[in-house]
Amino acid sequence: MTTQSFSRIDDLRRALSEARRQGKRIGLVPTMGALHAGHIQLLETARSECDLVVASIFVNPIQFDRHDDLDRYPRPLEKDIEACHKASVDLVFAPSAQEMYGEGHDVLIEPGSVAENLCGRYRSGHFRGVATVVLKLFNVVQPGVAFFGEKDFQQLAVIRHMVAALNVPVEIRPVPTVREPDGLAMSSRNRNLTAAEREAAPVLYHCLCVARDLVNGGERDAAEVKRRALGVMAATPQFRVEYLEVIDPDRIQPLVRIEGRVRVAAAAWLGSTRLIDNVAAARANTEL
Numbered sequence: 001m002t003t004q005s006f007s008r009i010d011d012l013r014r015a016l017s018e019a020r021r022q023g024k025r026i027g028l029v030p031t032m033g034a035l036h037a038g039h040i041q042l043l044e045t046a047r048s049e050c051d052l053v054v055a056s057i058f059v060n061p062i063q064f065d066r067h068d069d070l071d072r073y074p075r076p077l078e079k080d081i082e083a084c085h086k087a088s089v090d091l092v093f094a095p096s097a098q099e100m101y102g103e104g105h106d107v108l109i110e111p112g113s114v115a116e117n118l119c120g121r122y123r124s125g126h127f128r129g130v131a132t133v134v135l136k137l138f139n140v141v142q143p144g145v146a147f148f149g150e151k152d153f154q155q156l157a158v159i160r161h162m163v164a165a166l167n168v169p170v171e172i173r174p175v176p177t178v179r180e181p182d183g184l185a186m187s188s189r190n191r192n193l194t195a196a197e198r199e200a201a202p203v204l205y206h207c208l209c210v211a212r213d214l215v216n217g218g219e220r221d222a223a224e225v226k227r228r229a230l231g232v233m234a235a236t237p238q239f240r241v242e243y244l245e246v247i248d249p250d251r252i253q254p255l256v257r258i259e260g261r262v263r264v265a266a267a268a269w270l271g272s273t274r275l276i277d278n279v280a281a282a283r284a285n286t287e288l
Contacts, residue, residue, distance in 0.1 A: 003085040005092040009140050012093050016054070016141065024051035028143035028170075030134060033057040033094075034074040034188035035083045038178035042147045043087035045175050054141050055084050057094040062101070062108075063129030074188060093141070100136060108132050111158045112165065114252045118154050118265055119276065122242055127158050134159055138170055145171040149178075151185045153263055153278045157252050177277075179205070185277045197270040200238050204268055207232040208279045211246070211264040215281035222246040222255045225264070233268065242267040242274070249280070258283060 006012040019026060027050030029042045046053045057080050064070040077094060084092050108128050111120075115127035138146065148156045160172050178186045183205035184198075193201060211229035219225055225246055233239050244266040245254045255262060265278035 001088060001090070003081065003089050003092055005081055005094060007093075007095050008099060009095065012054075012091065012140065015091055016052075019052045020142065025145070026050060026141065026143045027053045028137065028141045028146040029053065029055045029089075030137050030146065030148070031055060031057055031080075032059045032073065032188070033080045034076060034191075035080045036178075036186045036188060036190075038149055038151065038186035040083065040087055041178050042149060042175050043084065043089055045173070046145075046147045047088050049173070050145065052090045053088070054091045054093060054143065055089045056137055056141070057081075057092060058100065058133070058137075060100075060129060060133040061097050062132060063126050065123045065126055072192070074191065093137075100133070109135055109162060112161055114154070114157045114161045117252055117254060118243060118245060118247070119267060120154070122267070127155070130155055131158055131162050135162065135166070135168070138168055143170055145173050147173045147175055149176075150174050151177040151187070151277065153249075153265060154252055157250070183209075185275075187275070189273055189275070192273045193270060197238065197273065200236050201270060201275060203233060203236045203239065204266060204275055204277050205279075207244070208264050208266055208277055211244070212279045212281040215246070215258055215262060215264070215283065218283075220258045220283070222258055225258070229264070229266075238270055240269040242269065246281075 027046035029046050031039055043055060059073050059075060061070055081092050109131035111127045111131040120127050156174055163170060163172055182202040184202045207229045210232050211225050214225045226244055230244055233241055247254055247263050247265055249261055249263040261282045263278050264281055267276045
C-alpha cells in the first residue's frame with residue numbers, strides 16, 4: 001500500500017470522506033513527529049484495530065512553554081513519513097501552524113483539575129495547548145478511536161477528561177510505554193542527551209520501580225514511598241528532580257494514604273533535557 005500525505009485540512013477531509021461513507025473504523029495517532037519505537041507501537045496497534053489509520057505529525061507551538069524547546073524539537077518529516085509507510089499507515093496529516101491556527105487564533109480549551117499538578121505545575125499553559133490541538137485534530141479527522149501512549153500519563157488523563165466533559169464521540173485507547181533494554185522510556189527528547197547523560201538516564205525508571213515495589217509490597221504512606229524512591233535518585237547527582245508523586249490515576253491528584261490503584265510519576269532534568277516517566281502500582285489484592 002501507498003501512504004498518502006496531506007498538509008491541508010480540506011484535502012484530508014476529502015480523502016477521508018469515502019472511508020467514512022463506507023462506515024470504516026478510522027483510527028488516529030496524534031504525534032509531533034521524530035518517530036521512535038514507541039510511536040511505531042501506537043501505529044501498529046491502530047493498524048491492528050482499525051480499517052483506516054491516520055497519523056498526524058505536527059509540532060504544536062502552543063503547548064511549548066519554552067521557545068528554545070520548540071526551536072530545537074526535531075522535525076525529520078521525510079523519515080517520519082517513511083516510518084508511517086512501513087507501519088502501513090493509510091494517511092499522514094502534516095499541517096503547518098498557519099493551517100492549524102490561522103491568524104489571531106485565541107480559542108483555547110481549559111483542561112480542568114487533572115492538569116493542575118505534576119507537569120501542569122511546572123509547564124504553564126502546556127496542557128491547554130495539548131487539549132486544544134487534540135480537539136482540533138479530532139474535529140478534522142473525526143476518528144472512531146485515537147491512540148495515546150501511557151508514558152505521557154497526565155496528557156492521557158487530560159484528553160480522557162476533555163472527551164468526557166465535551167461529549168466528543170471518540171474512544172481513547174491507551175498503549176503501554178515502550179522502553180529501551182535498560183528501562184529508559186522512549187522519547188523524542190532522548191536524542192538530546194549527551195553520552196554521559198544517556199548512561200545515567202535509566203535511574204529515573206529504576207527510582208520509579210523502587211516506589212512501585214514498595215506500594216505492591218504493602219507500604220501505605222505515600223511520603224515514605226517518595227522518600228525512599230528519591231533516595232535512589234539522589235545517588236545520581238546529575239539529576240535535578242522536578243517532582244515525584246504518588247497519585248490517583250484518574251484525578252491526577254497526589255495521595256497521602258495509598259488504598260488501591262495508584263500511579264507513581266516523576267519528572268527530572270538531565271542537563272538541558274527534561275525526562276518524564278510513570279509506573280502503575282497497587283495495594284495487594286487490587287487489580288492494576
